Structures are given as C-alpha cells and as structure tokens.
Amino acid sequence: xxxxxxxxxxxIWIKNHFSLWESREIxxxxxxxxxxxxxxxxxxxxxxxxxxxxxxxxxxxxxLIAYFHWQERFNHPLIVTGLAFxxxxxxxxxxxxxxxxxxxxxxxxxxxIDIGIGTSRWYTFNIADTAVTVGIILYLLHTLFTHxxxxxxxxD
Numbered sequence: 001x002x003x004x005x006x007x008x009x010x011x012i013w014i015k016n017h018f019s020l021w022e023s024r025e026i027x028x029x030x031x032x033x034x035x036x037x038x039x040x041x042x043x044x045x046x047x048x049x050x051x052x053x054x055x056x057x058x059x060x061x062x063x064l065i066a067y068f069h070w071q072e073r074f075n076h077p078l079i080v081t082g083l084a085f086x087x088x089x090x091x092x093x094x095x096x097x098x099x100x101x102x103x104x105x106x107x108x109x110x111x112x113i114d115i116g117i118g119t120s121r122w123y124t125f126n127i128a129d130t131a132v133t134v135g136i137i138l139y140l141l142h143t144l145f146t147h148x149x150x151x152x153x154x155x156d
Contacts, residue, residue, distance in 0.1 A: 001088070002088070003084075003085060003088025003089060003091075003092060003127070003128070003131040004088050004091050004092050004095075004128075006127050007088070007089070007092030007093075007126060007127040007128040007131070008092060008095060010112070010126065010127050011096070011110040011112075011126065014033065014035050014110060014112045015035070015110060018033065018034075018035035018112070019035065020035055020036070020037065021034075021035065021036065022034070022035050023035075023114065029116070029117065029118055030115065030116070030117065031113070031114070031115055032114040032115075033112050033113070033114065034111075034112060034114040034124055035110070035112055036110075036111050036112065036124050037107040037108035037109065037110060037111070038108045038109045038111050038124070039051065039106065039107060039108030039109075040108070041054060042129075043123045044123050044124075051097075051100055051106055052100055054097070055094075055097040055098065055100050055101070058090070058093070058094050058097055059094060059098075061090065062087070062090040062091060062094050065083065065086055065087045065090055066087055068083055069083040069084060069087050076142055076146060078138045078139065078141055078142035078146065079138075079139060079142050081135075081138055082134075082135040082136065082137075082138030082139035082141075082142065083135065083139065084135070085131045085132065085134050085135030085138065086131070086132050086135035086136065086139070087135075088128070088131050088135075089127075089128040089129060089130070089131035089132035089133075089135065090128070090132065091128075092126070092127065092128030092131070093109050093126070093128045093129070096108070096109040096110055097109060109126070109128075110126060111123075111124040111125050111126045111129070112124065112126060113125050113126060113127075113130070
C-alpha cells in the first residue's frame with residue numbers, strides 16, 4: 001500500500017508542478033525530474049495500437065502476482081517483501097494504464113525520474129518501476145543466497 005501511495009502521490013505532484021516534457025535538475029545533470037508520458041511498456045518500448053491489450057495483460061499479470069504474494073505470505077521475508085514491492089509497483093502503473101478505459105486519448109504512464117550523465121540518459125522511470133526493480137532484486141537475493149534444505153531421499 002505504501003508503494004502505491006508514494007507512486008500515485010509523486011505522479012500527482014509531478015503533474016501539478018511540471019508541464020509535460022518539462023525537466024528540472026535535482027542533483028546537477030545526474031538526477032533530473034522530467035515529466036514524460038510512456039504510452040508503451042518498460043523502457044519506452046512502443047506497443048503501437050495494442051495499448052488496450054497491454055492494459056488487460058497487465059491487469060491479469062497483477063492478479064497473478066497478487067495470488068503468488070498471498071500463496072507465499074508465510075515464506076521468507078525476502079520473498080514476501082519482494083513480491084509486495086512488485087505487486088505495489090504493478091498496481092501503481094496499472095492505475096495509470098487503466099485510464100485507457102475512461103479517456104478518448106490515452107497518453108501513457110507518468111514517468112519523471114531521469115538519471116544520467118550529460119546527454120547520456122537512462123530511460124525515465126517512476127516510483128512504481130523502482131519498486132518492481134527492488135522487488136525483483138529482493139526475490140533474487142533470496143534465491144541466490146539463502147540456505148535451502150537438502151533434499152532427503154525417501155527409502156521404503
């Protein structure tokens with residue numbers, strides 16, 4: 001819930017304080033806030049006329065993540081927390097995508113965190129994207145570094 005709240009509040013703040021395509025330096029040119037809309041998917045990949053299909057698939061994927069999170073609710077904290085971050089990020093961006101159902105002209109997900117050096121920039125992203133990334137890292141940390149019990153052969 002905190003990820004969703006932080007994501008949505010930050011997007012509202014950006015929309016209220018920045019014009020679309022406006023950019024301001026936060027930490028020199030290294031970190032900027034740049035108000036952009038991403039009508040595609042991750043890393044600005046275009047989906048063309050398939051925006052509605054992407055939204056429906058995003059909704060289905062979010063339900064699947066919610067199911068996994070519920071199934072793993074008593075598992076290791078890295079798994080539970082990782083899935084919670086992924087779920088919160090998925091819901092945050094799904095809220096933006098869902099406007100495709102209510103507006104004539106879907107503009108895309110609000111992105112604003114702009115990191116890079118000079119003109120070499122990473123793809124602009126948002127708090128939901130960051131939460132998904134952190135969630136995946138936590139999940140991978142568990143997978144790679146936590147002790148797994150040895151499989152014991154059963155003898156009849």
